[in-house]
Amino acid sequence: MPDLLQIENIRKTFPGVVALDDVSFSVSPGEIHTLLGENGAGKSTLMNVLTGLYHPDRGSISIDGEEVHFASPRDSLARGIGMVHQHFMLVPAHSVFENILLALDNVPNFFNRKEYKQKIAALIDEFGLDLDLDSPVWKLSIGAQQWIELIKLLMRDCRLLILDEPTAVLTPQEADRLFTVLERLKKQGKSIIFISHKMREVMKISDRVTILKKGHSITTLQRGDYDENRLASLMIGNDKIPQWQKNLQMSDEIVLEIEKLSVRNDRGLSDLESFDLQLKKGEILGIAGVAGNGQKALAEVLTGLKNANSGKILAKGEDITNSDAKKSYIAGIAHIPEDRKSIGIAPDMSVDENLIMKSFKSGAFSRWIFQDKGAIRRNASEKIEQFAIKSGPDGTPVRYLSGGNIQKVIIARELSEAPAVLVALYPTRGLDIGSAEYVHKVIADGADEGMSTILIAEDLDELLKLSDRIAVMFRGQLVGYVDPRNTTREEIGLMMSGEKQGGAACN
Amino acid sequence: MVEILLDATVRAGTPILFATLGAIINERAGIINLGIEGLMLIGALGGFAGTYLTGSLLTGVMAAFLCAFVAGAIHGFITVQLRGNQIVSGLALTMFGIGMTALFGKGMVGMTIEGFERIAIPGLSLLPVIGKPFFNQDWLIYFSFALVALIWLFFYRTRWGLAVRTLGENPAAADTCGVPVNLYRFLAVTIGSGIVGIGGAYLSLATTPMWIENMSAGRGWIAVALVIFASWSSPRALLGAYLFGGITAMQLRFQAMGTSVSAHILQMLPYFFTIVVLVVSTIRLQKGASQQPESLGLSYDREDRK
Numbered sequence: 001m002p003d004l005l006q007i008e009n010i011r012k013t014f015p016g017v018v019a020l021d022d023v024s025f026s027v028s029p030g031e032i033h034t035l036l037g038e039n040g041a042g043k044s045t046l047m048n049v050l051t052g053l054y055h056p057d058r059g060s061i062s063i064d065g066e067e068v069h070f071a072s073p074r075d076s077l078a079r080g081i082g083m084v085h086q087h088f089m090l091v092p093a094h095s096v097f098e099n100i101l102l103a104l105d106n107v108p109n110f111f112n113r114k115e116y117k118q119k120i121a122a123l124i125d126e127f128g129l130d131l132d133l134d135s136p137v138w139k140l141s142i143g144a145q146q147w148i149e150l151i152k153l154l155m156r157d158c159r160l161l162i163l164d165e166p167t168a169v170l171t172p173q174e175a176d177r178l179f180t181v182l183e184r185l186k187k188q189g190k191s192i193i194f195i196s197h198k199m200r201e202v203m204k205i206s207d208r209v210t211i212l213k214k215g216h217s218i219t220t221l222q223r224g225d226y227d228e229n230r231l232a233s234l235m236i237g238n239d240k241i242p243q244w245q246k247n248l249q250m251s252d253e254i255v256l257e258i259e260k261l262s263v264r265n266d267r268g269l270s271d272l273e274s275f276d277l278q279l280k281k282g283e284i285l286g287i288a289g290v291a292g293n294g295q296k297a298l299a300e301v302l303t304g305l306k307n308a309n310s311g312k313i314l315a316k317g318e319d320i321t322n323s324d325a326k327k328s329y330i331a332g333i334a335h336i337p338e339d340r341k342s343i344g345i346a347p348d349m350s351v352d353e354n355l356i357m358k359s360f361k362s363g364a365f366s367r368w369i370f371q372d373k374g375a376i377r378r379n380a381s382e383k384i385e386q387f388a389i390k391s392g393p394d395g396t397p398v399r400y401l402s403g404g405n406i407q408k409v410i411i412a413r414e415l416s417e418a419p420a421v422l423v424a425l426y427p428t429r430g431l432d433i434g435s436a437e438y439v440h441k442v443i444a445d446g447a448d449e450g451m452s453t454i455l456i457a458e459d460l461d462e463l464l465k466l467s468d469r470i471a472v473m474f475r476g477q478l479v480g481y482v483d484p485r486n487t488t489r490e491e492i493g494l495m496m497s498g499e500k501q502g503g504a505a506c507n
Numbered sequence: 508m509v510e511i512l513l514d515a516t517v518r519a520g521t522p523i524l525f526a527t528l529g530a531i532i533n534e535r536a537g538i539i540n541l542g543i544e545g546l547m548l549i550g551a552l553g554g555f556a557g558t559y560l561t562g563s564l565l566t567g568v569m570a571a572f573l574c575a576f577v578a579g580a581i582h583g584f585i586t587v588q589l590r591g592n593q594i595v596s597g598l599a600l601t602m603f604g605i606g607m608t609a610l611f612g613k614g615m616v617g618m619t620i621e622g623f624e625r626i627a628i629p630g631l632s633l634l635p636v637i638g639k640p641f642f643n644q645d646w647l648i649y650f651s652f653a654l655v656a657l658i659w660l661f662f663y664r665t666r667w668g669l670a671v672r673t674l675g676e677n678p679a680a681a682d683t684c685g686v687p688v689n690l691y692r693f694l695a696v697t698i699g700s701g702i703v704g705i706g707g708a709y710l711s712l713a714t715t716p717m718w719i720e721n722m723s724a725g726r727g728w729i730a731v732a733l734v735i736f737a738s739w740s741s742p743r744a745l746l747g748a749y750l751f752g753g754i755t756a757m758q759l760r761f762q763a764m765g766t767s768v769s770a771h772i773l774q775m776l777p778y779f780f781t782i783v784v785l786v787v788s789t790i791r792l793q794k795g796a797s798q799q800p801e802s803l804g805l806s807y808d809r810e811d812r813k
Contacts, residue, residue, distance in 0.1 A: 014810075051683070053682070053683070053809055053810070054809075054810055055810070072682070072685075072687070072809075073682055073683045073684075073685055074685040074686075074687065077684075077685045078685075083683070085683065089677070089679055089680040089683045089684075090677070090680060091672075091673050091676040091677050091680055091801075092676075092801070093676055093798070093801065094669075094672070094673070094676065098669055099680075101666070101669060102666070102669050102670060102673055102680075102681065102684045102686070103684045105685070107666050108666070109665050109666045109667050110664070110665055110666075111665075111666055113664075152684075
């Protein structure tokens with residue numbers, strides 16, 4: 001049978017970066033073809049080329065053996081190629097119905113609302129989803145929004161479906177449900193390109209796997225020709241991975257305690273609702289939960305970016321929720337934010353300047369009212385060496401650094417004053433494996449020196465590997481604690497979806 | 508007395524209503540248009556010249572639409588195709604409009620035409636209180652009523668309208684659904700601008716059937732503020748426009764009655780209320796009550812990497 005899709009020698013550059021170079025691969029009818037690669041390997045870029053969002057500099061795309069040129073997503077849709085993007089393509093202010101309706105083809109301009117509502121409702125029922133068609137999308141959980149994206153795709157009659165990391169915001173159980181759907185589509189003869197970096201999923205559903213590394217397609221393997229180790233070694237290649245060791249930290253001293261904390265967001269909804277948490281000295285406390293269940297609000301309230309509406313925060317027993325002590329506490333806390341570029345750094349300023357942002361008031365970097373350029377430079381070269389930051393020539397704006405190196409700049413700055421508490425919100429998101437392991441090493445080493453870490457992450461494997469205890473969040477509440485050495489992914493998954501209360505007995 | 512005041516309200520509110528409706532269409536597609544004042548003047552002169560040269564009011568209105576459509580196309584080209592700064596381009600359009608109409612309107616100053624006449628709608632115009640003010644007017648006012656309804660139906664009952672609203676919220680979402688982003692945005696800017704032009708034409712064809720330099724006198728700016736007050740909805744635009752029409756009508760009445768308050772203070776009232784309205788609507792906006800399109804003012808580059 002001829003290939004449904006053939007991609008040959010694609011090259012795509014952005015100003016200063018070669019995102020894809022000489023990438024080739026093909027998809028046969030009725031197969032699930034996985035694109036595997038680290039963050040930054042070019043998977044999403046390649047798919048954006050395939051759907052007409054990006055124009056390749058070189059190379060060809062053929063469908064059924066016929067070469068095609070996509071000027072826009074409109075053209076690729078017309079050829080039956082549909083995609084669920086990693087960043088949701090939804091309008092939060094519009095209703096579920098409106099979001100889905102726009103994605104359908106062949107809807108007349110003067111459409112019959114009732115007829116289309118029934119059609120969409122029928123499909124939603126078929127998937128056993130509980131969605132109110134008239135509710136605005138912003139009211140829904142991130143998981144539900146992911147399903148809307150999937151429904152948008154499924155309602156179109158696509159021959160080739162592209163799913164870009166669809167399981168990132170689903171619980172393990174929801175992910176399994178998605179895989180059942182994909183298997184069913186495969187049986188109907190549809191082809192699926194599945195993008196992931198979660199090895200477990202890749203092993204489970206792929207017919208073939210193509211590995212991408214630094215913008216190149218390394219190889220394509222048939223099911224049976226690979227195992228987890230083979231894939232991992234191909235994906236990482238001979239990159240150096242920092243080694244670190246996890247030591248159990250056993251201490252009963254509580255450094256931070258949260259009692260019945262409630263935080264409301266701009267829309268007046270509760271991000272945190274009567275939330276409790278205890279953090280012990282020197283421990284790494286993992287926070288598990290499906291994205292959008294209050295993790296961000298927790299990090300923001302702990303680092304002083306948001307005020308609590310009610311409840312208490314106690315630091316070593318002292319109530320600092322609304323006291324003057326809060327300021328000095330906040331100043332002593334280290335924070336690795338979710339969005340590196342927008343709140344982690346000042347992107348247009350140099351590495352030197354970004355590194356002193358936390359301590360510029362201390363006097364160590366100033367002479368009278370002027371900056372002490374010499375001291376700032378010495379501090380920077382020290383940190384650059386200590387944290388192995390690849391920073392380019394002196395004075396380079398931080399924005400030109402890779403994601404991993406930006407993260408190192410943030411970590412170097414935040415840990416410079418030996419903080420007692422580190423709040424890390426998705427610290428390894430978007431990083432390649434080498435950089436991610438480096439972040440893990442820094443956190444583990446910090447724990448050895450008595451630093452307590454609240455580690456919020458979406459990858460359960462990461463949490464299980466690094467945490468002393470794991471607290472599970474659901475809808476802004478603490479479901480319970482689990483012991484990572486003594487639990488299963490399934491148990492955590494059930495707690496993440498609120499279906500199971502946690503075993504609170506865990507220290 | 509109430510009838511007369513209401514009548515004056517509708518007549519003073521109509522040019523602002525057209526301008527606000529046009530601006531709403533622009534902003535729903537995500538493009539801020541600060542050229543409304545200039546577009547009104549272009550429409551006013553275009554409408555007057557069209558009627559003066561052909562003797563037909565309908566031709567005048569069409570000429571107003573067309574002139575403003577073409578002027579709006581400049582803004583559309585700069586902001587949509589070239590992805591230029593919408594604020595700067597809009598301000599330039601206003602200055603362009605003021606300057607060009609002063610230049611080309613020189614020969615028209617002092618000329619007169621036969622303006623719009625009132626046409627009573629049988630039956631409805633006999634209603635007490637609201638009969639005369641709303642149903643014994645010229646057909647441009649009746650057209651504005653229809654336009655309010657048509658724009659609402661367009662946005663909420665057609666797929667085109669849904670696509671345009673999506674452009675204002677998240678153009679990438681529209682793009683991945685196959686909506687031609689640039690074409691639709693460009694059309695929203697030009698057609699919206701044309702409707703603003705009709706508002707200008709109302710001034711020179713109905714309010715005072717002649718061309719006066721800078722005759723829009725800041726009404727375009729009031730419309731820009733009213734878009735926020737109206738939460739980007741056409742029925743609320745009607746409400747807002749008549750609110751301002753009412754203030755204008757009232758201050759004229761006060762002047763006619765001869766109060767001791769300075770005429771300058773009274774003439775200031777509509778602009779003063781613009782500030783009040785902006786403050787109030789902005790506070791509501793912060794409380795999350797507003798419908799502001801999320802991508803308003805942002806240009807869309809498909810290859811932009813986030």
